[in-house]
Amino acid sequence: MGRVICAGLGPGDPDLMSVKSDRTIRNAQHVAYFRKKGRPGQARTIVQGMLREDVTEYPMEYPVTTELHFGSDGYKQLMVDFYAEWADKLEALTEQHDVVVLCEGDPFFYGSFMHLHTRLQGRAEVEVLPAIPGMVGCWNSLDMPFTWGDDVLSVLMGTLPQQDLIDHMKRSDALVIMKTGRNLPRVRAALAATGRLDDAWLVEKGTMPQQRVAKLADVPEGDCPYFAIVLVHGQGRRPEAEE
Structure with missing residues (x-):
């Protein structure tokens, strides 16, 4: 067997x-x-x-x-x-x-x-x-810590209704949004509605030779890659720098 x-x-x-x-x-x-x-x-x-x-x-x-x-x-x-x-x-x-x-x-x-x-x-x-997980490879490609201190991280699906996306985005600090592709316009609109679009990154084919990293606000409206994740970094409590 x-x-x-x-x-x-x-x-x-x-x-x-x-x-x-x-x-x-x-x-x-x-x-x-x-x-x-x-x-x-x-x-x-x-x-x-x-x-x-x-x-x-x-x-x-x-x-x-x-x-x-x-x-x-x-x-x-x-x-x-x-x-x-x-x-x-x-x-x-x-x-x-x-x-x-x-x-x-x-x-x-x-x-x-x-x-x-x-x-x-x-x-x-x-x-x-x-x-x-793929999201870990993607946020490491940005070369910035993704969560700090007591940040709350939410992993959302781009297939969710726009109002659900907005509600979750309001409650969370750091965001990972998967299943983008044709759902990216809805994701972009939800981020704009919560004032987080300017902090969002699009990582396409993270860690692979064709990797692309861009500020989501700079990505053209019709550019909706399937194999991509949207990331918003947390900005939580950080230890004071040592003297």
Whole structure:
């Protein structure tokens, strides 16, 4: 009997992957990964050059290619069917061998693998290898401390209704806003409404060769990169400088 091993890949730079994930991926004979139809997939791109020559690959292609509102019944049903199908396939594969599933960032931090993990309980042996979350790589690319003293950090999804974004932004000091892409205009408007737009940064493909860092206020309105995070630093209590 094999196992499903989900290897967290970290923020994008292969050098920031854990030693255990690196070793597991290089030794894997069967590798699965999420991707959008017609694209290689970010996870697969990260491990380029790491896989064995005799590896068998299982691209798990999402049934939709855009982020719809989380309350959309059509979107939810498509995704439920997709995860159910792949849970069945992975369970069948583990009857003969291990399968390594690649996951950007940390698998248990908004990772797509969580939906498979839930469905595989009691059906297959599952191991998850933790990793540095993508947001950590992004805020380190800004070379500034992100939270100070008693700052409250909120991680928000750009898919939230604009008023929800505004309410959370008002209550928090430091902000991480994920799932931007086509939702970026709503995020920008919410930051402007709370007086925080001028403090916001956009980090696209953090820690990767194509990394881009820019003040969000300077990014053109129509520029909505999918693989990007918006960051607002905390400004909390700081220790006095030593004399």
